[in-house]
Amino acid sequence: MSQLKWVGTRPIRPDGVDKVTGRARFGADFSMPGMLVGRVLRSPHAHARIRAIDVSKAAVLPGVKAIVTRDDFADQESVFEPAGEVTVNFRDMTRNIMAREKVLYEGHAVAAVAATSVAVAKQALKLIAVDYDVLPHVIDVVAAMAPDAPLLHEEMITRGVDPAPKTPSNVSKRSEFGFGDLDAGFAAGDVIVEREFTTKPVHQGYIEPHACVASVSADGQAELWCTTQGHFVVRAYCARLLGMEQADLRVTPSEIGGGFGGKTVVYLEPLALALSRKACLPVKMVMSRDEVMRASGPTSGANVWVRMAATKDGRITAADAVLKYQAGAFQGSPVEPGAMCAFAPYDLENVRAVGYDVVVNRPKVAAYRAPGAPIAEYAVESVVDELAKILAIDPIEFRLMNAAKEGTRAAYGAKFGSIGLIDTLEAARDHDHYKAPLGPHQGRGMASGFWFNIGGETCVSLALNEDGSASLTLGTPDIGGSRASLAMMAAEELGIDYDKVRPSIGDTAALGYNFLTGGSRVTFAAGMATVEAAREIVTEARARAAKLWEIPEDAVTWEDGLVKPAGDNAGKFDPLSLADIAEIAAKTGGPIAGYARINAQGAAPGFGTHIVDVEVDPETGRVTILRYTAIQDAGKAIHPSYVEGQLQGGAVQGIGWALNEEYIYDADGRMENPGFLDYRMPVASDVPMIDTVIVEVPNPRHPYGVRGVGETPIIPPMAAIANAVENATGIRFTELPMSPPKVLKAIDDAAAAAGGA
Amino acid sequence: MVTVTLAGNLRRFTGGEDEFAVEATTIGQVLRTLGERFPVLKPHLEGGVAVAVDGTIYQDAWFEPLEPGSEVCLLPKIAGG
Numbered sequence: 042m043s044q045l046k047w048v049g050t051r052p053i054r055p056d057g058v059d060k061v062t063g064r065a066r067f068g069a070d071f072s073m074p075g076m077l078v079g080r081v082l083r084s085p086h087a088h089a090r091i092r093a094i095d096v097s098k099a100a101v102l103p104g105v106k107a108i109v110t111r112d113d114f115a116d117q118e119s120v121f122e123p124a125g126e127v128t129v130n131f132r133d134m135t136r137n138i139m140a141r142e143k144v145l146y147e148g149h150a151v152a153a154v155a156a157t158s159v160a161v162a163k164q165a166l167k168l169i170a171v172d173y174d175v176l177p178h179v180i181d182v183v184a185a186m187a188p189d190a191p192l193l194h195e196e197m198i199t200r201g202v203d204p205a206p207k208t209p210s211n212v213s214k215r216s217e218f219g220f221g222d223l224d225a226g227f228a229a230g231d232v233i234v235e236r237e238f239t240t241k242p243v244h245q246g247y248i249e250p251h252a253c254v255a256s257v258s259a260d261g262q263a264e265l266w267c268t269t270q271g272h273f274v275v276r277a278y279c280a281r282l283l284g285m286e287q288a289d290l291r292v293t294p295s296e297i298g299g300g301f302g303g304k305t306v307v308y309l310e311p312l313a314l315a316l317s318r319k320a321c322l323p324v325k326m327v328m329s330r331d332e333v334m335r336a337s338g339p340t341s342g343a344n345v346w347v348r349m350a351a352t353k354d355g356r357i358t359a360a361d362a363v364l365k366y367q368a369g370a371f372q373g374s375p376v377e378p379g380a381m382c383a384f385a386p387y388d389l390e391n392v393r394a395v396g397y398d399v400v401v402n403r404p405k406v407a408a409y410r411a412p413g414a415p416i417a418e419y420a421v422e423s424v425v426d427e428l429a430k431i432l433a434i435d436p437i438e439f440r441l442m443n444a445a446k447e448g449t450r451a452a453y454g455a456k457f458g459s460i461g462l463i464d465t466l467e468a469a470r471d472h473d474h475y476k477a478p479l480g481p482h483q484g485r486g487m488a489s490g491f492w493f494n495i496g497g498e499t500c501v502s503l504a505l506n507e508d509g510s511a512s513l514t515l516g517t518p519d520i521g522g523s524r525a526s527l528a529m530m531a532a533e534e535l536g537i538d539y540d541k542v543r544p545s546i547g548d549t550a551a552l553g554y555n556f557l558t559g560g561s562r563v564t565f566a567a568g569m570a571t572v573e574a575a576r577e578i579v580t581e582a583r584a585r586a587a588k589l590w591e592i593p594e595d596a597v598t599w600e601d602g603l604v605k606p607a608g609d610n611a612g613k614f615d616p617l618s619l620a621d622i623a624e625i626a627a628k629t630g631g632p633i634a635g636y637a638r639i640n641a642q643g644a645a646p647g648f649g650t651h652i653v654d655v656e657v658d659p660e661t662g663r664v665t666i667l668r669y670t671a672i673q674d675a676g677k678a679i680h681p682s683y684v685e686g687q688l689q690g691g692a693v694q695g696i697g698w699a700l701n702e703e704y705i706y707d708a709d710g711r712m713e714n715p716g717f718l719d720y721r722m723p724v725a726s727d728v729p730m731i732d733t734v735i736v737e738v739p740n741p742r743h744p745y746g747v748r749g750v751g752e753t754p755i756i757p758p759m760a761a762i763a764n765a766v767e768n769a770t771g772i773r774f775t776e777l778p779m780s781p782p783k784v785l786k787a788i789d790d791a792a793a794a795a796g797g798a
Numbered sequence: 799m800v801t802v803t804l805a806g807n808l809r810r811f812t813g814g815e816d817e818f819a820v821e822a823t824t825i826g827q828v829l830r831t832l833g834e835r836f837p838v839l840k841p842h843l844e845g846g847v848a849v850a851v852d853g854t855i856y857q858d859a860w861f862e863p864l865e866p867g868s869e870v871c872l873l874p875k876i877a878g879g
Contacts, residue, residue: 408878412877561878
């Protein structure tokens with residue numbers, strides 16, 4: 042690759058000034074004249090049959106303009122349909138946005154009201170009478186699998202089991218991956234470690250709550266402004282749920298205050314559209330933090346059993362796992378990708394991972410960075426660490442002895458292409474962090490992580506403006522700095538300054554379909570599309586010059602942002618810049634623009650390795666993160682600052698998952714900590730500066746070598762911290778979070794056991 | 799001719815058989831051939847699978863060419879957060 046001018050540099054992001062000055066418009070910042078306020082009535086019960094809903098008193102309250110309930114949404118068939126990169130069951134979706142036969146979790150929407158003021162809307166909610174038949178509920182995944190557990194869906198027969206069970210259960214699906222001979226593998230091992238782990242559901246914790254404004258005209262055409270990771274996906278879901286043509290619904294994404302997977306689904310949007318359709322006025326809906334916590338998807342809590350064997354000389358001979366993931370109220374936990382990722386970092390001959398998708402009376406889970414992988418790999422990386430310790434082998438060396446590399450058949454069945462796990466392990470081993478001294482009550486841990494990354498459907502439009510600047514229209518909401526990285530690739534290809542490329546996010550009418558921002562796909566897939574669109578412009582620029590110079594197109598070359606005659610034989614003409622070509626575009630054939638529409642293939646996996654030092658206070662049980670280094674193979678870091686930001690953000694979310702975050706329920710299945718004061722996510726003062734090391738093993742399928750980076754960094758932290766706590770205390774924690782009361786109890790129990798011995 | 803392996807629950811729809819030699823020059827031909835050979839597998843192939851070819855993963859890429867001798871693995875579709 043020739044010398045790069047923009048790719049790999051750190052320019053200021055184009056949305057930066059608006060964000061730091063408060064001009065940027067997020068989901069709740071949009072307003073329209075005559076707009077109504079929408080509010081949702083939510084279930085106070087974790088599980089209840091709805092006998093009747095009476096809205097008659099609310100409907101006559103002055104200022105109430107519309108009320109919607111289950112009767113306003115057509116039922117949907119229970120089939121699993123491909124929708125972009127995901128499979129969707131619209132029967133479940135319509136029940137999740139508005140309860141039908143039953144409420145299945147506290148916070149489940151039962152009715153929605155549009156009124157002229159917040160006060161009227163709130164009063165109207167109080168006037169809606171819902172007659173519930175309260176049912177027994179189940180919160181815990183293992184309890185939900187018991188034969189006598191309360192049934193959420195009386196028709197649910199476990200898929201993936203032969204023969205199919207004759208009776209319903211809360212187990213939606215069983216999945217199994219693996220190959221080889223487990224019995225022989227375990228027999229060949231000198232050491233076997235078997236552990237059972239539990240993790241709690243954790244919320245994505247985006248700062249910005251869900252928010253939208255819907256405006257439906259009398260002729261049925263509609264506009265929707267919302268905060269989302271994918272406005273084309275919102276359009277598809279809402280059109281289906283409301284029985285609309287997709288072309289009649291234009292969705293415009295706002296700036297987004299974090300999503301992490303949690304804004305890949307719809308909650309308020311179909312309700313606001315239904316209310317606006319009834320009221321013939323715009324309707325704005327914004328969730329409170331309480332509603333975000335009670336009614337929007339966290340990721341699964343889980344129970345994971347792992348058994349692994351290794352020889353004395355450090356070779357893993359067998360690996361087995363059973364993963365039980367909470368799906369929340371409707372099927373579809375990320376247990377399948379969890380099972381696929383569990384052992385992916387290792388070169389194994391005998392491996393199995395079995396997953397169970399289990400419904401419980403909690404909000405339906407939504408994607409959360411590398412969905413499923415952090416839970417599975419936390420368990421496996423803890424056991425790997427324990428094996429290394431028993432064998433007295435350094436944990437990085439042990440991983441290097443068993444690491445997956447190009448050509449390894451991954452535990453999920455396919456062979457790896459070019460991957461950088463070993464590179465990240467070697468970078469960790471050679472980092473000064475790994476050799477730094479530790480004090481009393483301090484411990485060091487490390488762990489690795491794997492995630493697939495994806496490509497997917499993407500359209501990009503790039504217009505060469507009359508003055509030689511370029512307008513880049515993207516269909517993937519910018520969460521992590523993608524406008525910057527994509528504009529940089531456009532500038533690189535066009536040979537113009539980064540500041541001359543202005544990226545923006547177009548609405549659903551501006552471009553063809555774009556799958557959402559997720560799966561670590563945007564810099565990869567939209568990057569490919571941007572490069573393709575830019576190259577279309579360059580090709581056209583060469584064609585225009587050829588016409589102008591009256592020479593064949595292949596006699597015109599593109600070099601350093603200029604079109605030039607290929608050589609003296611082609612004629613003597615002064616080189617033309619894109620600005621020169623743009624200036625005469627009208628006279629040489631009209632406007633010049635590139636438009637790429639691709640389904641990006643060949644996304645390459647991301648591997649990361651993290652090192653963490655902790656100090657455990659033996660008097661309080663508090664675990665303090667002293668030092669943290671996150672290392673990851675980015676393929677190619679287009680904008681290294683935003684890659685580092687992803688690594689740091691993932692590490693910090695993982696620290697919260699490891700140490701503090703959990704949903705606390707009362708005996709009736711009601712959440713007791715639905716806010717950031719009691720649901721404790723790390724804040725800046727809780728963590729040190731997170732060091733990062735970017736490893737670059739290029740993805741051969743991307744023009745600049747990009748792999749996705751956004752998801753992998755949340756995978757290693759939980760095991761790395763558990764391993765560090767074990768080194769500090771001698772206690773292996775198998776339950777998350779490792780919060781002070783649990784840690785203190787374990788320390789006290791260990792001391793009592795030692796004292797009593 | 800390419801070698802096709804099935805991962806995960808897809809094996810349940812082929813009577814446990816999980817490796818096949820298939821005459822195909824594109825991913826779409828692999829999916830069509832297997833769907834014809836195992837009708838119960840067909841809806842799962844149509845519902846969406848990821849296809850790994852010699853270490854590279856494709857999704858919804860019927861016309862992706864295959865080299866003779868390619869190793870093809872069918873997996874559940876992959877999304878993300």
